[in-house]
Structure formats: structure tokens, C-alpha cells
Amino acid sequence: EAQVTQNPRYLITVTGKKLTVTCSQNMNHEYMSWYRQDPGLGLRQIYYSMNVEVTDKGDVPEGYKVSRKEKRNFPLILESPSPNQTSLYFCATASPQGTDTQYFGPGTRLTVL
């Protein structure tokens, strides 16, 4: 079954404590991306990756890091989380052929106290 998985699904943490949200896909897609969803703002792209070892900034990259060492994984790293990073995070993948349709993970709800 084609899947995009994210872990954890829910996380409550404190300001400044480093965390990583993992994203994994089994569709062999080259393109992976992270978004955050906030009320009234829709989805905003944080980072994306066109392929292994290739990453680019989206619209709201400040405070986030990513890495793409393997095709299937694209972790999102918050080195020093702050309360304004409390949000719902989605990982997505796409194959840049055909319609470029993105497939989304189930989401990670992060609360930073």
C-alpha cells in the first residue's frame, strides 16, 4: 500500500528542546516536502527536496532544518523550538512526472510550551 508515514503524530514539548519529526514514503518519489498548517493561513511550505542531498527553502524555513540522506526519508528538525512553531505539520511526496500530484502524510500536531 502506498504510504506516507509521520512520527510522532502528537508531540508536546518545551521551548528549546531539540526535536525531530520523521517522514517516510514507500512510493519511490523523488520530491518530498514539509508544510505547516495554521488557522486562517492554510498550508505554508517549509522546505522541499527534489532528490537525495538536494533541499530548498519554502516560504517559512526559519527555525527549521531538513536533511535528505535517503530517498525514502525526509526528517524535519527543530533545533530550538519556540511557541510560535506550535502547529500541525504535514509531510508530502510527489513524483515530478505526470501531474505532480502530492500525497500527504497524516500530520503531526506539535505543541511547544
Next chain:
Amino acid sequence: GEDVEQSLFLSVREGDSSVINCTYTDSSSTYLYWYKQEPGAGLQLLTYIFSNMDMKQDQRLTVLLNKKDKHLSLRIADTQTGDSAIYFCAERFTSGTYKYIFGTGTRLKVLA
């Protein structure tokens, strides 16, 4: 700048048609998409339209694209309570990057 705009809320009665509107900015976008997000879930692709098309129909869904006005709409015929969700339009921004831009989402509420 890059912006995709949608109205935030829409309420319709069961059995009526729903029309969700979106305006986008990048006239060079290749594909435009409609995604549906049900409560507590991720986004699922509903339909897409290629930029050289004016209309696309898929069962109860009709997508209209007005390139001159950069306006995209999604019509849902015979709206059901199961259609209650948030609907996002999105464009793949092609001007030198591979970014996707999403709208703010329209929350559709279907009244029985």
C-alpha cells in the same frame, strides 16, 4: 507576491450545489489542484486541471479555470453531508522553483 486566495467559509444545504472559488497568482502554473481535508486527517487530492484546459468534469465535481482572471472554481453537485470538509486549491509555482502554493482553505459545511 505569491498568493492563493479563497474565502474561508461556505454553507450549503444537502442536495444543493456548492461552488468554491480560488484566485491564484502564477500565470505560468502547469497544474492547479483541489485537495480535501476531512477532520483530523491529511489532505487528499480531489482533482486537478492542466493549465491548457478550461474545464474538467469528474462525476459530481466540475473544475473551471479562467486563465485571464487567474480564477479557479470547484463545483460539487448534489452536495452531501460527507462533503463537509476543508477544501484547498493549490498551484505548482513554476517560476524558477519547484514550490507549491496553497490557498487558505474553504471550510464547507453541509446542512441536512
